[in-house]
Amino acid sequence: MKSLKNIIITLSVFAGIAALAYFAYLVPFYEPETSDFSTSIGKLLSADYLTVLIPLFLIIGLTTAGIVLVVILRRILAKTDKTHSRFAEVRTGRQKGTAPRQKPVWFMVLRWIIMITFTVIAIWGGLIFGMGVSGLSIPILSCPWNTEEMTSSSCYYLSHLNELFELPWYQILIFLGSTVGFILLLGRAICGFLCPVGLMQDIMDRIRRKTKTEGIKMNEKMYRAVTPVKWCLVLIMIGLCFAGGNFCNFCPAVAVAPVLAGMSTSLYVSGFLMILVLMGGFFKRRSFCMICPLGTIMGFFHKISLFRIKKDTQSCTECGACYEACPMGIKTIYTEREKVDVTSANCIMCGECIRCCPEDKALSMTCAGIRLYTSSRKTIMSGYEPDKKGGSDK
Numbered sequence: 001m002k003s004l005k006n007i008i009i010t011l012s013v014f015a016g017i018a019a020l021a022y023f024a025y026l027v028p029f030y031e032p033e034t035s036d037f038s039t040s041i042g043k044l045l046s047a048d049y050l051t052v053l054i055p056l057f058l059i060i061g062l063t064t065a066g067i068v069l070v071v072i073l074r075r076i077l078a079k080t081d082k083t084h085s086r087f088a089e090v091r092t093g094r095q096k097g098t099a100p101r102q103k104p105v106w107f108m109v110l111r112w113i114i115m116i117t118f119t120v121i122a123i124w125g126g127l128i129f130g131m132g133v134s135g136l137s138i139p140i141l142s143c144p145w146n147t148e149e150m151t152s153s154s155c156y157y158l159s160h161l162n163e164l165f166e167l168p169w170y171q172i173l174i175f176l177g178s179t180v181g182f183i184l185l186l187g188r189a190i191c192g193f194l195c196p197v198g199l200m201q202d203i204m205d206r207i208r209r210k211t212k213t214e215g216i217k218m219n220e221k222m223y224r225a226v227t228p229v230k231w232c233l234v235l236i237m238i239g240l241c242f243a244g245g246n247f248c249n250f251c252p253a254v255a256v257a258p259v260l261a262g263m264s265t266s267l268y269v270s271g272f273l274m275i276l277v278l279m280g281g282f283f284k285r286r287s288f289c290m291i292c293p294l295g296t297i298m299g300f301f302h303k304i305s306l307f308r309i310k311k312d313t314q315s316c317t318e319c320g321a322c323y324e325a326c327p328m329g330i331k332t333i334y335t336e337r338e339k340v341d342v343t344s345a346n347c348i349m350c351g352e353c354i355r356c357c358p359e360d361k362a363l364s365m366t367c368a369g370i371r372l373y374t375s376s377r378k379t380i381m382s383g384y385e386p387d388k389k390g391g392s393d394k
């Protein structure tokens with residue numbers, strides 16, 4: 001009976017998402033007077049660039065308006081609904097999904113530097129290095145890498161597999177080799193260190209903290225409820241890839257990366273989705289990552305990825321700080337009492353659990369068996385910054 005209920009819920013979510021996507025597809029988010037895929041350093045420095053950036057300004061404006069609206073609605077609800085009280089949060093087992101305020105630790109600083117550097121390379125790299133890499137089709141880099149025409153570069157072939165097999169064999173090999181290589185070796189460390197959409201969500205989380213806006217806390221039931229959405233999006237993505245559908249119209253990154261690189265093109269569902277991604281990332285850290293189809297597919301290979309999260313169960317005092325800080329709500333990191341390897345398919349290798357663990361070497365991140373980052377009581381004791389008002393971090 002319960003599985004029938006789950007199937008009905010999944011099908012309803014699937015139908016809802018498909019209907020919404022269809023309606024959003026009929027109404028373009030943004031249409032320029034003329035599409036222009038060409039880009040150059042000169043264009044980025046000219047006044048034309050401001051015209052190209054119009055959809056981005058639209059996205060920022062609508063996201064800000066949406067966030068303000070949600071904050072106002074939450075304040076009204078909090079006055080009338082007792083389930084928003086602090087006591088109710090404890091009773092319902094809601095988890096913050098963010099770490100307490102701490103001084104920056106080297107690992108997090110390095111992670112941010114890598115994420116920002118990679119985002120710059122992914123978006124403007126083709127221009128910076130003067131390369132039009134259309135012949136290479138490197139999937140890990142975004143579509144602006146092709147400086148001639150968007151069709152035939154980078155991740156385009158991930159969503160147009162039918163066209164991939166029309167390429168010369170050496171290009172197919174480069175594409176498949178780099179895709180499989182990156183995914184197998186790095187796994188979801190791509191999410192923690194390289195993905196520009198992940199970086200955007202992290203920036204939104206920082207803005208929320210700076211503006212002292214309360215985030216959305218989730219309990220296990222809520223985490224389970226998003227699972228059908230995740231699988232529906234995976235099905236839609238795979239379906240579009242094999243059916244030759246244009247996944248680019250749905251990819252939220254398309255609303256940002258090509259625009260920043262100076263390409264002027266129509267945006268459909270991607271523009272609406274980017275607003276939802278940014279709003280979601282503001283209220284719940286890495287909320288889109290919980291349902292991202294690409295991240296889910298990368299998670300299939302988590303058992304063979306070089307990056308692992310390891311736990312010394314002898315040192316663990318079962319304090320739960322790791323679970324409290326995990327943006328993906330991974331409970332096994334805290335509950336596991338036997339296995340050393342606690343890497344989950346949902347783990348984005350952000351390292352927040354390790355940063356917050358107060359026990360020496362209880363949690364570690366390793367790459368190919370080499371310990372990269374480990375929990376330390378000393379770092380916790382020296383780095384903890386209590387909220388000036390005496391309350392906990394939001």
Ligand code: SF4
Pocket residue numbers: 190191192195196197198288289290292293294295296348
């Ligand atoms: S889950 Fe998706 S959006 Fe999030 S970091 Fe990974 S690839 Fe990027």
Ligand code: SF4
Pocket residue numbers: 309325326327328329330333346347348349350351352353354
């Ligand atoms: S379990 Fe993974 S996703 Fe969760 S905090 Fe640790 S590293 Fe980040």
Ligand code: SF4
Pocket residue numbers: 311315316317318319320321322323333334356357358359362363
């Ligand atoms: S934070 Fe460290 S000590 Fe606390 S439950 Fe997690 S692994 Fe154990």
